[in-house]
Amino acid sequence: MRRSRFNQGKKTYKRKPHGRRPHWRKPHGKLPGGKPHGVGRPFVDADSDHTIEHRIAFLGNPNVGKSSIFNILTGSHQHIGNWPGKTVEKKEGHFLLSDEYFSLIDLPGAYSLSAHSEEELITRQYVVEERPDLVCAIVDATRLERTSYIALQALELTDNIALIVNMMDLAEKENIQIDRHKLEKQLGIPVLLVSAFDNNCIIRIKKFLYDALHTEKYTFQPAFLLYSQKLETMINSVSRQISDRTVLRDYPTRWLSIKVLEGDNWVISKLEEEYVLDDIFKKIEKLKKSEKLDPADEIPKRKYKALENIVKKSVIGYKDFKEKKSDKVDKVVMHKFWGYPILILIYAAFFLITFYASGPIINGLDYLLTSSSEIVRGWLLAVNSPIFLTSLIVDGILAGVGAVLLFIPIIVIFYILIAVMEDSGYLARTAYLMDSVLGKFGLQGTAFLSMIMGLGCNVTGIMAARTIKSERDRMSMILTNSFLPCAARLGVIAFLTGIFFKPWVAALLMLALYTLSFLLVFLSALFFKLFLGKSETMPLIIEIPEYRLPRLKNIFYLTWERAGIFVKKAGTFIFIASIVIWFMGNIPYGVTPEYTIAGYMGRGLAYITEPLFGFDWRMVVTLLFGIPAKEVVISALGILYPGVSLVESLLAAWTIPQAISFLVFQLTYSPCFATLATIRSETKSWKMTAVGFFYPLIVTSLITVAVYYSLLPFF
Amino acid sequence: MLIYPNFKNLDISKNYLYGSSKQQMNTMNKKISLADSTVNSIVKVEKIVTGEKARRFLADLGVLEGVKLRIIKNDLGPILVEIKATRVAIGRGIATKIEVTA
Numbered sequence A: 001m002r003r004s005r006f007n008q009g010k011k012t013y014k015r016k017p018h019g020r021r022p023h024w025r026k027p028h029g030k031l032p033g034g035k036p037h038g039v040g041r042p043f044v045d046a047d048s049d050h051t052i053e054h055r056i057a058f059l060g061n062p063n064v065g066k067s068s069i070f071n072i073l074t075g076s077h078q079h080i081g082n083w084p085g086k087t088v089e090k091k092e093g094h095f096l097l098s099d100e101y102f103s104l105i106d107l108p109g110a111y112s113l114s115a116h117s118e119e120e121l122i123t124r125q126y127v128v129e130e131r132p133d134l135v136c137a138i139v140d141a142t143r144l145e146r147t148s149y150i151a152l153q154a155l156e157l158t159d160n161i162a163l164i165v166n167m168m169d170l171a172e173k174e175n176i177q178i179d180r181h182k183l184e185k186q187l188g189i190p191v192l193l194v195s196a197f198d199n200n201c202i203i204r205i206k207k208f209l210y211d212a213l214h215t216e217k218y219t220f221q222p223a224f225l226l227y228s229q230k231l232e233t234m235i236n237s238v239s240r241q242i243s244d245r246t247v248l249r250d251y252p253t254r255w256l257s258i259k260v261l262e263g264d265n266w267v268i269s270k271l272e273e274e275y276v277l278d279d280i281f282k283k284i285e286k287l288k289k290s291e292k293l294d295p296a297d298e299i300p301k302r303k304y305k306a307l308e309n310i311v312k313k314s315v316i317g318y319k320d321f322k323e324k325k326s327d328k329v330d331k332v333v334m335h336k337f338w339g340y341p342i343l344i345l346i347y348a349a350f351f352l353i354t355f356y357a358s359g360p361i362i363n364g365l366d367y368l369l370t371s372s373s374e375i376v377r378g379w380l381l382a383v384n385s386p387i388f389l390t391s392l393i394v395d396g397i398l399a400g401v402g403a404v405l406l407f408i409p410i411i412v413i414f415y416i417l418i419a420v421m422e423d424s425g426y427l428a429r430t431a432y433l434m435d436s437v438l439g440k441f442g443l444q445g446t447a448f449l450s451m452i453m454g455l456g457c458n459v460t461g462i463m464a465a466r467t468i469k470s471e472r473d474r475m476s477m478i479l480t481n482s483f484l485p486c487a488a489r490l491g492v493i494a495f496l497t498g499i500f501f502k503p504w505v506a507a508l509l510m511l512a513l514y515t516l517s518f519l520l521v522f523l524s525a526l527f528f529k530l531f532l533g534k535s536e537t538m539p540l541i542i543e544i545p546e547y548r549l550p551r552l553k554n555i556f557y558l559t560w561e562r563a564g565i566f567v568k569k570a571g572t573f574i575f576i577a578s579i580v581i582w583f584m585g586n587i588p589y590g591v592t593p594e595y596t597i598a599g600y601m602g603r604g605l606a607y608i609t610e611p612l613f614g615f616d617w618r619m620v621v622t623l624l625f626g627i628p629a630k631e632v633v634i635s636a637l638g639i640l641y642p643g644v645s646l647v648e649s650l651l652a653a654w655t656i657p658q659a660i661s662f663l664v665f666q667l668t669y670s671p672c673f674a675t676l677a678t679i680r681s682e683t684k685s686w687k688m689t690a691v692g693f694f695y696p697l698i699v700t701s702l703i704t705v706a707v708y709y710s711l712l713p714f715f
Numbered sequence B: 001m002l003i004y005p006n007f008k009n010l011d012i013s014k015n016y017l018y019g020s021s022k023q024q025m026n027t028m029n030k031k032i033s034l035a036d037s038t039v040n041s042i043v044k045v046e047k048i049v050t051g052e053k054a055r056r057f058l059a060d061l062g063v064l065e066g067v068k069l070r071i072i073k074n075d076l077g078p079i080l081v082e083i084k085a086t087r088v089a090i091g092r093g094i095a096t097k098i099e100v101t102a
């Protein structure tokens, strides 16, 4: 790579083509239409004068630390945790270095660049069609051979590639030494050894990326992987046939030929638009029969062989099959018998900690809010503000927004616990353990990951369903994710159970509610199986990461990002909702609440809900307002049950069966609008979105009726 | 810069499939399915007869014919193996379709 020409006057930025370039890349250089190969991106006129934009794409296996590096470089807070498959969408960020603009693209983790899954297709299309100036493959130093496979594949796809070997701190602990120069020499690309936890890593990585794009310090002469003679003959004959193609011109010919031999459906179907590839397939068949050589096996085998050689030459101290501490812990944690009690214990502890720890905080906040609203009321009265306005501010906004603030401690504690579980590596284990349980319902262990994420927020849960390989399971997880109470509903549950029951009863009730939720998801999976038809079941294959000590920083940001959404919502959406609810509950002004707009609405609905679920008009209105966003349930309660303290008012207003019935109904009744939007965008079907809304509503209604009537005789 | 394949080991799978003389001496090396392998043993993958999709995915993870695995856990549920320093859980269903020798 040559130094960039950077002339002050001319606003062009040219990168010289590489010194030695494999022959097959040449034809692409001068294509009409697409950007010529090797020419950098044009200037971007940002605030500062001449800013060059470099686009750098991060690719690599799941869980090698792509997002960690992305975050420290760009200052963003993408999802980081110790389980494979967190990043599901490509994310962009940037940093500036000596007046140049570096756009980074964090791609979803993928095991290869074949088209087996969505992530892989996204990654390779990005690399080829968007042509980043640099593709940066990130690998794990402790598993160099395994994680470099995708880098070797990328090497066939593009020339502008660099390698970052992450997690050097762990490698050092295991006494693995990596010779950077040897690695560079063999692969022919720049290599950086780094640990995302190092203090000076930011500047090292930035400098590395800068150098890789600018100076002659690094030579880009990516290694050219040769296969066995038979394969090379095959590759050449396919290449010859497709070299004049008009489709897929952005992709290197040799790479396409390799993919055809590997049986890549996406490539083959594209090429078949133009060519009849039958004789190629015949040749492959012949090869399979006569030589017992299947290119689809042989090609990855060769790649791994090459990697083995590279690693052998450049890594000292790596020992195969070393028993690690992780394995010892797993002997107990993943034990066929003990694993399950431990799992239940951990999850139960999870909710109990949330519940008990948040009690005192809530009481304190409640006291603070009640007294502060009294102060505000007194102050407003003192300045002679109209009663109407005083009521709006104190009984509407303060009560509504304050009620939501009340359960932010619950959310924060809950998110901290989820983050600890994610970053320690236990989450991936639960997916493993749950595989046998979920198997009974026709689901895979990986579906459990999306369920747990759904406990934080259904939107995240639905997004996480992308990692589910079977299309039917994925659909079923998307449609039923809202059965799982998200953190907002956890707030409502913890709050209400805490008011009506003794702590231990409340805790038990909470566990029962969560069990109900999970059961609903499981049974619905069985149910949907009848409708969604058969889909190819992909058996479970999942990587189990090693345990790591959770990092305070990761936990902080995970919690901060997630809980931050609630705080922001309290300030915006909830604020407006509170005003709307107050108006509906107070217009016409001065009449008794039953004759306000909300009163009429509620009483109308209560004709149905009172006999079915025991919901009086206030409860119905509350639930109605809760449809767009679940936090509003608490706000609405705060506004519709005015009084000195919400706790006292509710205790006076509801009977125990009513309270339980309300809890069950709000647990699962309908997804919030954000979730609905996600269902729509993930399924791309309005029909499915409608199912996603009405199915939970109907199921919940049935269950609530059953619960209410079975409780009535006892109270 | 070229990475030459190691031609010496070119037909590694072929050798094992037909069994070279050295292999035949070792009658201990009976083929079993991965699902029947014993914990903590190191096994070698001989043949993968799963569906195409699973086979590709396994290949991406490095589970190929001729590769060695360490069995970490094999009792109930998926089988946990170590492959090139990575722990991978493989569903029991496909594990029965992977032939290994101890």
Ligand SMILES: Nc1nc2c(ncn2[C@@H]2O[C@H](COP(=O)(O)OP(=O)(O)OP(=O)(O)O)[C@@H](O)[C@H]2O)c(=O)[nH]1
Pocket (backbone or CB within 6 Å): A061, A062, A063, A064, A065, A066, A067, A068, A069, A079, A080, A081, A082, A083, A084, A085, A086, A087, A088, A108, A109, A110, A166, A167, A168, A169, A170, A194, A195, A196, A197, A423, A548, A551, A554
């Ligand atoms: N010890 C150590 N841990 C690291 C390092 N870099 C990342 N990690 C940890 O590795 C785990 C995975 O990191 P992520 O950045 O989320 O990985 P990713 O590649 O983005 O993963 P996906 O988005 O799932 O593909 C997290 O628990 C990180 O804290 C490192 O240099 N050293």
Ligand SMILES: [Mg+2]
Pocket (backbone or CB within 6 Å): A066, A067, A068, A079, A086, A087, A109
């Ligand atoms: Mg990531």
